[in-house]
Amino acid sequence: MNLTSFSDFCAQAVKEGMLFYYTGEYSKNVIAAMSDTLRHRLESTSLSAPARRKIFSTFVEMSQNIMHYVDPDQDGIKVGALAVGHNQGKYYVMCGNPIRVEYVDRVKEKVEPLRSMTVDEIKSAYRAQLRNEDHEQQDTLSKGAGLGFLTVARDASEPIEYQIVYRSERQEYAEFYLRAAI
Amino acid sequence: MQDLYIAPTAETPEVAFLFSEHKLTLQGESYPENAMAFYAPLRASLQSYLAQLSAQHPLEMHFSLKYFNSSSTKLLRSLISLLNDAARDGKQIIAHWYHDPEDDMMMEFGADLQDEFGALHLNVTPYEPA
Numbered sequence: 001m002n003l004t005s006f007s008d009f010c011a012q013a014v015k016e017g018m019l020f021y022y023t024g025e026y027s028k029n030v031i032a033a034m035s036d037t038l039r040h041r042l043e044s045t046s047l048s049a050p051a052r053r054k055i056f057s058t059f060v061e062m063s064q065n066i067m068h069y070v071d072p073d074q075d076g077i078k079v080g081a082l083a084v085g086h087n088q089g090k091y092y093v094m095c096g097n098p099i100r101v102e103y104v105d106r107v108k109e110k111v112e113p114l115r116s117m118t119v120d121e122i123k124s125a126y127r128a129q130l131r132n133e134d135h136e137q138q139d140t141l142s143k144g145a146g147l148g149f150l151t152v153a154r155d156a157s158e159p160i161e162y163q164i165v166y167r168s169e170r171q172e173y174a175e176f177y178l179r180a181a182i
Numbered sequence: 183m184q185d186l187y188i189a190p191t192a193e194t195p196e197v198a199f200l201f202s203e204h205k206l207t208l209q210g211e212s213y214p215e216n217a218m219a220f221y222a223p224l225r226a227s228l229q230s231y232l233a234q235l236s237a238q239h240p241l242e243m244h245f246s247l248k249y250f251n252s253s254s255t256k257l258l259r260s261l262i263s264l265l266n267d268a269a270r271d272g273k274q275i276i277a278h279w280y281h282d283p284e285d286d287m288m289m290e291f292g293a294d295l296q297d298e299f300g301a302l303h304l305n306v307t308p309y310e311p312a
Contacts, residue, residue, distance in 0.1 A: 028215065032192065050285040053249050060213050060251050067215055127294055130259060144217070145256035154287070 016087055023081035023096075026070065031063045038084060047091075054155035054182045055091050059084060061148045062095040062178065068143040070097045090157065090181045099176040104164055106141070107176055111162050114153040126150045156180040183231050186224075194220055195247060201231050207244040212258070213251035221257035228261060232268040240274040241265075246309060248282065259295065266299035276303045283308035 001009070013021060019041050022034060038059055042052045059082070066080035073079060080097040099107060114122065126147065129135070135146045153160050158181050165175040183201040190196035195210035206228070214220045235241060243265060250258060262277065269275045279295060281288035292306035 031215075035192065048284055049282050050287065053282070053285065053288075057249065057251070064213075064215055064251065064253075123290070130256060130294075131298065144253040147252035147255060151252040151255075 013085075016085055018083055018085040021081075021083040024079060026063070026066045026078045026080045028067075031067065034059070034063070034082070041084075051091070051182065055084070055093060057155050058093040058152050058180050058182060061152050062093060062180075064144075065148055066095060066097045069099070071100065092179060092181045094177065094179040096175055096177040098170070098173040099164075101172055101174050103141075104174055104176075107162075108164070110149050111160065111178070114149060115159040115161075117153070122150065122153050126154055152178070152180050155182060157182055183227075183234065186227050197224060199224070199227065199231070201227075204235070204239050204241045205243075206241070207246070208258075208261075209244070209246040211249045212247055212254040213249065214254070217251065217253035217257050221254070221261070225257070225260060225264065228264055232264060232273065235268065235273055237272050237274065240276065241268075243275065243277045244280070245278065246280040262295055262299055262302065262304070266302040269303065270301035276305070278305045278307060280307055280309040 020034070020037060022030070024030075035056075038056060042055060045052075047055075062082060063080075066078065066082075070078040070080055080095060082093070082095045084091070084093050086092075114125075117125065129146050129150055132138075132146070135142065139146060149160075161179045163177040165177065167175065185201055186197060186199040188194070188197035190210040193211065193214045195208050195212050198205075198207040198209070200206065208224075212220075232241075245258065245262075247258070265275050265277055279292040281292055289306065289308070292304075296304050296306060
């Protein structure tokens, strides 16, 4: 990237209200540093405590998804992207990460239904999953409680959005992008 | 049984399981990447303590968590479930679930626990604003 493109990139980020953007290696240390940064930024706003909790929660769920589910690349690195910003009266949290092509349908099946649910339906799906004692047997690929996307959807103030992007460089992978507005 | 104390970190709550005083507290935030690794030992010690707790000794447990991630959620629920089982077996247990007074979602979460675990005396209380 040359300086002109970089300054365009920065100007675009400012225009879109981006508070921070990270792309690259995901590790415990990176998440800890981002958590600190986000906390400080949120504390300096006039947001209510619940709104701050929701933004932070969405950031944590997305970051931990990347840590749990992204395959390390040839150098053993897990790569992901994450952005937090404020635009048109709402905060947004977005993430992007590689996903194995064979898991695309699995992710779509989890996310797509959440998009058309009402707030009450999301809450009751959340409650049902919280009480589901058979989750580990039913979903052996899951590394948590099966509540991650539900938590993101519950804390969002409009339907979550996602995109699957296919690029040619690595055929066995697609890219998964998720956006929540709070 | 030996008391269990774990100092808080950015991602894990302070654990003060004062078994000798029958007073157990979890306080702070809970969003470790591997929630199971953090909660499995807590669950195990709570379980063995409850097994030997006599019905004469009232137990107080306080959950004061400002924020917890999705994987901690399920494990917190499982601690409450252990308390509920013990209460059903006739042990005297009072649990307190504290939430941000402004945060309806966290209050509902506590109310859901009350609904689900009917044998347990569970108070859902707003904590004092800082």
